[in-house]
Amino acid sequence: MSEIDQLRTLLGLQPTKAEETTFGDFLMRLKTKPHIAQTAASLLVHAIESSGEVTDALPERRPYLQMLKQFGVTPYKAFDHVRGSQRTVHRILNHLRAAAANGYQLRLALILRGGPGSGKSFLADAFKDVLEGQIVYTIAGCPVHENPINLLTLLPDEKQLEIAKQLGIENVLKDVLATAGRPCQHCWKQLMQGKDEKNLPNLFDVQVHAMRLSSREFGISTWTPSAPGQGSSLTSALQRGSRGIVDMPEIFAVTTPAQGQASELDVLLEATNDRRIPAACTGGEANGYLPLDAVLLGQTNPGSWDAFIKGQKDPNKFTRRLHVMDVPYILSVTEEELAYRDFIGQMKERPHIDPMALKMAALLAVISRMKKDHEVDIVTRARMYDGEALLKIKKNPSEIPADLPGGGGWEGTLSTASRSTPKVEKEYWSVPDLWRGAGDDEGLYGLNMADMLSIVSKAIDFYLKRKPQFLSSLRMIAFLRAQVMELTKKPGLTDKEKEVLKNCIEFLKPATSKTDKPGIIEEEYRRVLRRELLSVVAPDFDSRAGELFSKYRLHSKHYAQGARSFQDPNDRSRKVDVDTEFLDLIDRWCGDTSSETRDKARLALEAELFDLVRDNQKRFKAGDQAATEDLKLDWKSLPRLEKGITAMLNEEIAKKVEKILRPEFELKEAELIHRKESLERFRALGYSEHSLEEALQYIKDYELWKTT
16 A cells, blocks of 8 residues: 555544434344443443553552552543543443433433532543544434434334334333433424325334434534523534533523523423423424433532522522532542643653652642541551552541441442451551541542642743753742742632641641651652662662561571471471571560560560451451452561561661762772662662752751661
């Protein structure tokens, strides 16, 4: 194939009309393809599920997405670009699946309520995008492209049953007829006009077209309220969106209709409750209507919704026909950071950005949206929300009742399992526990995405103009402090917004001296920087810690049995003496200074490890998602040993760190090699020369290698 032919092929578009057939053929296909008669809600669910799950996520996202899947939240590809939307999509899909199953949700408009920058418009666009190109079967020439199955309602029930039996589609026809509407007058006239007893109309030959939904033709429409006479009406938007989706941004900003005109909201109520469009509103015949099969998706902010409901004489007529679903801000640090990266990726120029700079901004945004008062501190919760497997023991297991309805948007299946959970010695916080405990309003307030993208953009522009051009984590934290103070001067702030900014100022508090404790943002920066420091200076930390644990456990076990030596497990032909000096060394690092406490710890070691395994098995069988099928015991299993081994290795690492921070002329050849290798590993993490220099100076100033 020539280059021009290849280009011609690549530029090819699919036609809107995919196929022409007859109503008789359409009915016969239902036996093997019942989905061709599905409702718009069912089509939307099918389109989303057919998009597949995210399987090629970036490594830093995998813990978060795996955690969501563990708790029943599927990350669909159709919404992967809508960062942090997975739980909201999960809740919306629960609603749509109920509608697809012919539940009452089929007669409700879905209203996405969220603050500025919460992503509700982005989310609505994703729902519209997933329907582009989806195929629906329609009656040829129908003004609302109605479902051919509507034609069967012209026949008496007994004839419908006879047809179903002949085709072997009794159950299918029963389901689709439950949601069928009466054919519109246009289709009825096309079928009946000019017919008499000698020339009977026959549904078999009615033309049916398989059509692709398109926002430019039909099945996907957007309606924005406007003054009378300006723009399109809701009725025309409903007609264009029939068989697919109608998006209604700021639906409650509608204006009062001119005299003699129907209220747009009255049209909405009829469209939801009766699933039809008044034909009089579309220029049709008086007292007629058009059948409507569409997902109605509205958008509003809390202020507009509250003002609207407050102004209604009968709020119930709206609340019973609308399902309002809150859209929270992003509550995953990784997803928030990726949203910034998506935005930055469109910029023509940017300075070098530290590997943690955007993460610090994302952390501030996320914790500003979370509740402060909780048994589990706010940063730990943010880390658990992000997929980190952290074990936090509940001080009061009854704090979150097992049968509490899903809070914070959680509609998972854990509560049923947890009702039968037997009493165990320890209970750990799971992420769904945290979601439920936080409540439905978590994430509805806080620093919004628009403000955060503005801050990130300003920071990039500011440091792009400075030499050298780099945006480090410390520079970002300082910039965040200044920008939050600017936001406090914004006129018209609500009490809630003032509270959020006050919390942010507290979170961003700088350390005034080496011994002064900074706010939790800089504290978290220190924790991550220290972790990076250990990884580059002592990349074998975990393996060495594991070796120390294994040796301590082996020698401690035989010491507790009173043995002086034992067979080498790796070489059964030789014996090994119990290394009491090694045991004493580890015990001293654990804080056990007397022989009595050391002996007690060694005697209890295997029992403690056995209890951990037994407790884990109980929790796993009871459905506790924080438990695993096979608990792997390691050096972090017991806090006492973890503390002692960490302290011992840190002492060794501290000496190495101090050496890499010294001038080169003070180091020996082997130390120079280690210094060079360590700095190379730092650079491999994403640090530039200037940002690395700044980070190393900070490490030196605050002696981070000495902190635990």
